Every structure is written in C-alpha cells, then in structure tokens.
Amino acid sequence: MDQAQNYEMFLDDLYTKEDLVKLLDDIKIASELSFKTDSTEGKNLPKEFLAKLLELEKKGLFPSTVSQQARFFQELENFIRKQKTVRIVFAFEPSKSFLKRVRDYLSEGKSERIFLDLTVDPEIMGGFVLDNQGVYHDYSLVGELNKAVEDKNFLKSLMVKVK
Amino acid sequence: MKTFKEYLEANHEIGYIQSIVHSIVYVSGLPGARPRELVVAEGGQRGIVQALLPDLVEVLMLDTHDLRNNLSVARTTESFTIPVSEGILGRVVDPFGSPLDGAGPVIGEKELRSVDPPAPPISSRVKINRSMETGVQIVDLLVPLGYGQRELVIGDKKTGKTIFLLQTIVSQAAKGVVCVYVSIGKRQNDIKAVQQYLWGWSGATVNCVIVAANSAEAASKIWLAPFSGFAIAEYFRDKGRDVLIVFDDLVNHAKFYREISLLSKRTPGRSSYPGDIFNLHASMLERAGQIKTDKGVVSITALPVAESFEGDITGYIQTNLMSITDGHIFFDIERFRSGARPAINHALSVSRVGNQTKTSLDKELAQKLREALARYEKDKAIARFGVDLPEQTKEEIDLGEKIELLLNQDTETLIPRFLSLTIMGLLLGGFWKQKKVSQVKVDLIKLLQKFKEGKFSHLPEKIAAVKTLDELTEVVKTEQERVKEALYE
Numbered sequence: 001m002d003q004a005q006n007y008e009m010f011l012d013d014l015y016t017k018e019d020l021v022k023l024l025d026d027i028k029i030a031s032e033l034s035f036k037t038d039s040t041e042g043k044n045l046p047k048e049f050l051a052k053l054l055e056l057e058k059k060g061l062f063p064s065t066v067s068q069q070a071r072f073f074q075e076l077e078n079f080i081r082k083q084k085t086v087r088i089v090f091a092f093e094p095s096k097s098f099l100k101r102v103r104d105y106l107s108e109g110k111s112e113r114i115f116l117d118l119t120v121d122p123e124i125m126g127g128f129v130l131d132n133q134g135v136y137h138d139y140s141l142v143g144e145l146n147k148a149v150e151d152k153n154f155l156k157s158l159m160v161k162v163k
Numbered sequence: 164m165k166t167f168k169e170y171l172e173a174n175h176e177i178g179y180i181q182s183i184v185h186s187i188v189y190v191s192g193l194p195g196a197r198p199r200e201l202v203v204a205e206g207g208q209r210g211i212v213q214a215l216l217p218d219l220v221e222v223l224m225l226d227t228h229d230l231r232n233n234l235s236v237a238r239t240t241e242s243f244t245i246p247v248s249e250g251i252l253g254r255v256v257d258p259f260g261s262p263l264d265g266a267g268p269v270i271g272e273k274e275l276r277s278v279d280p281p282a283p284p285i286s287s288r289v290k291i292n293r294s295m296e297t298g299v300q301i302v303d304l305l306v307p308l309g310y311g312q313r314e315l316v317i318g319d320k321k322t323g324k325t326i327f328l329l330q331t332i333v334s335q336a337a338k339g340v341v342c343v344y345v346s347i348g349k350r351q352n353d354i355k356a357v358q359q360y361l362w363g364w365s366g367a368t369v370n371c372v373i374v375a376a377n378s379a380e381a382a383s384k385i386w387l388a389p390f391s392g393f394a395i396a397e398y399f400r401d402k403g404r405d406v407l408i409v410f411d412d413l414v415n416h417a418k419f420y421r422e423i424s425l426l427s428k429r430t431p432g433r434s435s436y437p438g439d440i441f442n443l444h445a446s447m448l449e450r451a452g453q454i455k456t457d458k459g460v461v462s463i464t465a466l467p468v469a470e471s472f473e474g475d476i477t478g479y480i481q482t483n484l485m486s487i488t489d490g491h492i493f494f495d496i497e498r499f500r501s502g503a504r505p506a507i508n509h510a511l512s513v514s515r516v517g518n519q520t521k522t523s524l525d526k527e528l529a530q531k532l533r534e535a536l537a538r539y540e541k542d543k544a545i546a547r548f549g550v551d552l553p554e555q556t557k558e559e560i561d562l563g564e565k566i567e568l569l570l571n572q573d574t575e576t577l578i579p580r581f582l583s584l585t586i587m588g589l590l591l592g593g594f595w596k597q598k599k600v601s602q603v604k605v606d607l608i609k610l611l612q613k614f615k616e617g618k619f620s621h622l623p624e625k626i627a628a629v630k631t632l633d634e635l636t637e638v639v640k641t642e643q644e645r646v647k648e649a650l651y652e
Binding site: 131133134135136137138143 | 171172174175176177178191192193194195237
C-alpha cells in the first residue's frame with residue numbers, strides 16, 4: 001500500500017488551512033510522545049486523531065520502533081505541508097457544511113485535495129473573493145456593485161426604474 | 164499608472180510577500196509573472212520581477228517603504244515605465260522621472276517610456292559618419308568621436324573625467340544636442356557641483372537633463388538610474404534629436420548590481436560580481452548608436468565612465484566595458500600629477516569608429532601630432548641622461564613641449580575645431596618656432612581671450628574650405644599678421 005494513502009486518511013473531514021495547522025500541532029505532540037513513557041500529554045490529542053493512529057496500528061501499518069515512528073510523523077508532516085490551499089474571503093463566518101460544499105465545488109474535477117485559507121471580511125458584503133494559487137477572482141457583492149456602477153448604462157437603468 | 168486594485172481586477176493574479184531581504188522580496192503566487200515585469204504591492208510599492216523560482220517570484224522592489232510579510236502583490240503585465248516630456252530638459256530628476264531640484268513638477272505632455280526596451284535592430288542602424296566635437300582639443304584631434312559612438316572614459320578618481328564630460332556636454336548642448344547626465348551612486352555634493360557647472364552655460368539649461376540617484380538611495384533605485392537615463396535619451400531620439408548620454412559611473416553601477424545579486428543569493432563569479440554583469444552593461448549600451456528613422460538619421464552617443472584604481476585599467480568591469488564600447492579615453496594619473504590638463508593619455512586611448520568621421524585634413528594633422536609626440540617622448544627619455552643633444556633632437560623636444568602645452572586646456576574653455584586647427588596650423592607653420600614655451604603659453608591665453616571677444620569670426624569659413632595639412636599651414640600663414648596684431652598690439 002502506498003504510504004501517501006495512509007496519510008490521506010488524516011485529511012478526511014478537514015476543509016481549512018486552520019484544520020491543517022491544528023493537525024500539524026497534533027502530529028508534533030504525538031511525535032514527542034513517542035520518546036516518553038509516563039506522559040499524560042496524550043490526553044490532549046483529539047480522539048479522531050488517536051482513532052486514526054489506532055486504525056493504522058491494527059492494520060499493521062503504524063511502525064513499532066521509536067525511530068520509525070519519528071520518521072513516520074516527519075513524513076506525515078511533510079505530506080500535510082505540501083497540501084494546496086486556496087485563499088478565500090467571505091463576508092460572514094461560514095458553517096462547516098457550507099465550507100465542505102465550497103471545497104467540493106472547487107476541487108471538482110481535480111485529483112488533489114484543496115484546503116481553504118479562510119478570511120472573514122464584512123466589507124465585501126456578500127459572495128466571496130478567491131485566490132487560487134495566485135489566480136484572483138472577485139465574486140463579491142462589492143465587486144459586482146463596482147462593476148455595475150462602472151457600466152455606462154447603470155445610471156440609465158436606475159432612472160428607468162425610478163420612473 | 165493604475166492602482167493595485169485596478170491591476171488586480173484587470174489581470175486576476177495575486178501574490179503575497181513571503182520574505183524580505185533589503186530591496187529584494189520573494190513573492191508566492193503570481194503564476195503568470197514574467198522576468199522584467201512590473202508588479203505593484205498593495206501599498207503602491209513598485210517592483211521589477213528579477214527571477215522566477217520554483218514556488219516563488221523574486222522581485223526587486225523600487226519602493227522599499229512599508230514592506231511587510233504577507234503584503235499582497237499584483238501583476239501589471241507591463242514593463243517599468245517613466246514619464247518623459249520636453250519639460251524634463253533643464254531639470255534634475257530621479258530615476259523615476261520625479262523632480263529633485265525643487266523647481267516644481269515637470270511640465271509638458273508626458274509620454275510613458277519603458278526603461279528596458281529592445282535595442283534598435285541592425286537593419287535600422289547607420290554607419291557612424293558624423294564627427295562629434297567635445298570642445299576638448301586633445302580628444303578632437305587625437306581621439307576623435309562620432310555621433311552614435313560608445314566611448315568609455317576611464318581613469319583614476321579625481322583625474323578630471325567628470326569635468327571632461329561636462330565640457331563635452333556643454334559643447335554639444337550649444338549645438339542643440341540633448342544631453343543626459345546620469346549620476347550613479349555619487350554623493351549629493353557631486354551632483355550639485357555638476358548642476359552648478361552645467362547651469363552656468365547658457366545652452367546647457369535648455370538642452371540638458373540630470374538623472375541622479377545618490378549614494379544614500381536604495382540599491383535598486385541606483386541600479387535603475389542608467390536605464391531611466393536611456394529611456395529619456397530614447398524619447399528625444401525618437402523626436403528626431405541627437406542625444407549624448409553620460410553614465411558617471413558604471414563601475415559604481417556594477418557594485419550596486421553586485422550588492423543586489425548577492426542579496427538574492429545568486430552564485431558570485433569573478434570579484435563576486437554576478438555572471439550576467441557583462442550582459443547587463445552590453446545590452447544597455449547596445450541601445451546607443453546612429454539609426455535612421457522617419458525623422459532622418461539620429462543618434463544616441465554614450466559616454467560611460469569607469470573609475471580605475473592607481474592607473475590599473477585591467478579590472479574586471481573596466482575590461483568588460485572596454486570590450487563593449489567602441490574605444491576608450493584614458494585619464495592617466497601620472498600625466499595628471501605632471502600637470503597635464505586634461506590628463507588624457509592619447510597613446511593609450513582608442514577610438515575605433517571616431518576616425519572614420521574625420522576629414523583627410525584631420526587625419527593628416529592627427530598623424531603629424533602623434534608622430535611628433537612619440538618622438539618627443541623618446542627624446543625626453545634620452546635627454547634625461549644629460550647628454551649633449553643634436554640640434555634635430557632639441558627641435559623635436561621643443562616641438563613636443565609646445566604641442567603638449569597647446570593641448571592643455573582649462574575647465575572653462577571650449578575650443579572649436581576651426582580654432583584648434585588654426586592653433587596647430589600656427590605651430591606647424593613655425594609661428595612659435597623662435598619662442599620659448601613659456602611665451603607660447605602667454606600667447607595661447609591671449610589668443611583664446613581674443614577668440615572669446617570675437618576677433619577671429621572670419622576664420623571658420625576659411626578653415627572649413629581647407630583640405631590638406633599643407634593648405635592649412637598656407638592659409639594660417641596668411642593669417643599670421645592678423646594674429647600678431649591681435650596678440651601683441
């Protein structure tokens with residue numbers, strides 16, 4: 001089995017860059033635990049993370065020696081750091097289900113996972129601003145309004161509506 | 164220039180500063196960025212793309228204020244441009260084209276000129292065939308220059324390079340040639356002195372522009388200065404005017420480019436300069452030359468300066484520039500110490516294309532002078548032993564001394580071609596044969612004074628018709644009485 005596939009399972013249910021950062025913290029704690037025998041720090045690790053490690057161990061995919069474990073965590077960390085992020089600005093704090101929908105929409109037709117680097121900026125009023133690996137798209141309400149105002153026929157259409 | 168937001172909306176490409184090393188920043192994103200492209204940061208700071216790395220774009224920031232990590236950067240899909248207008252003449256500007264002289268904004272209809280356009284193609288180039296007078300006798304007679312030539316001015320610090328360049332500028336500005344003086348990393352005091360000298364001459368204020376990036380500026384701004392100078396020169400060339408551009412100096416420019424390259428961790432080569440230093444200067448100086456346009460034949464003459472150390476002209480940048488240019492004028496520290504002004508060593512100076520612009524008379528005279536000076540140098544070496552010299556040798560030494568004396572010239576005097584030919588015609592015709600060198604010196608001072616008073620206004624026409632050296636001595640002989648009258652009565 002390809003080691004990358006083992007690492008992939010740690011990314012399930014993660015959608016944002018913040019989630020990745022949290023996962024990196026967990027990996028750091030877990031790798032430090034490998035060298036300790038009577039530590040209580042393991043309690044700080046989330047259950048989901050521990051469950052995934054347990055699952056790997058059951059399958060015989062989690063290394064048994066300390067040095068191999070250290071290498072496993074190091075490689076896992078490198079794998080996570082390589083994940084691609086997309087900067088996205090919302091006008092509001094989105095729910096997890098909404099983020100999942102956005103993430104799924106953006107990664108449609110792509111072989112690799114995408115994680116959202118989220119920023120909340122109420123000034124954009126609505127919609128979102130996207131920066132995908134340097135390619136910038138403004139789908140915000142403010143952007144749309146600006147474009148409409150720049151349109152020569154905008155004032156005319158307003159006048160018609162007033163009439 | 165558009166704003167950051169406008170560029171972002173137009174090009175849909177954004178990046179973020181990941182690290183800052185002085186004026187170099189590394190930017191993530193910007194997937195379509197191209198080398199030499201202008202980018203704009205969110206605070207309006209401008210930068211030029213230097214290199215494309217696997218995940219980052221290396222940008223040389225021209226504005227280094229308020230840079231911080233994670234600052235957004237947008238592509239412009241344009242190259243860096245500076246605004247140029249006719250109103251820039253008579254002004255001192257920085258490499259961005261903004262005034263530095265406190266005389267208000269540069270007026271006139273501005274045209275945005277790229278600082279790094281391609282050099283004129285071979286098909287539009289024309290052979291250098293027009294002589295360019297510097298007003299400095301030794302150069303005009305022995306190392307002649309032509310319009311469109313690139314001539315290196317090389318020599319030690321404080322040997323009179325800048326003053327020679329300023330004399331050339333004044334001489335050309337009086338003829339209506341646009342002159343661009345680019346000061347690269349010099350002290351503000353030096354720039355002030357240049358400005359004071361130039362603005363002291365009537366023609367200079369209307370035809371000269373000084374582009375200055377002083378030593379206190381950011382390295383990126385100093386690096387930009389010669390490119391901006393060229394952009395200004397090209398603006399006037401495209402308007403149909405001949406242009407003279409002076410770079411003072413390119414060794415300094417290379418040092419600042421080395422600083423930038425070392426900061427951006429490029430592999431250092433000889434003397435720690437980056438590998439592309441030759442290309443940088445060669446591609447820039449390639450923009451000079453004489454070309455034909457729809458407005459006729461126009462030229463950009465480039466006079467780059469290279470400072471040497473203790474007369475050593477074999478330095479890396481110095482030899483690079485020698486091979487790029489069409490010759491060099493060497494300011495010899497030894498000659499300077501022995502009192503020669505300008506301290507040009509004509510024997511070590513070369514003008515590869517200047518001779519082809521000269522008439523047969525000029526060539527004949529130059530040959531005669533060179534031979535006389537060579538004999539003089541040889542005889543001087545023999546005379547050092549204190550032996551009794553034959554009459555002929557004494558005569559040769561006397562002539563050589565007088566030629567050297569006549570080629571000396573102070574900083575406030577410009578000698579036009581006709582006067583130069585007249586002086587040499589008088590010398591070779593035996594006018595000063597019976598006189599001592601000290602008397603010749605007094606005569607020369609008087610002669611120049613009378614010339615300034617307009618005493619020899621009929622001479623230019625007469626001299627212009629002369630074709631050979633014999634004819635010159637004959638014509639000058641007929642003038643001897645008038646000269647005597649002017650000098651001694």
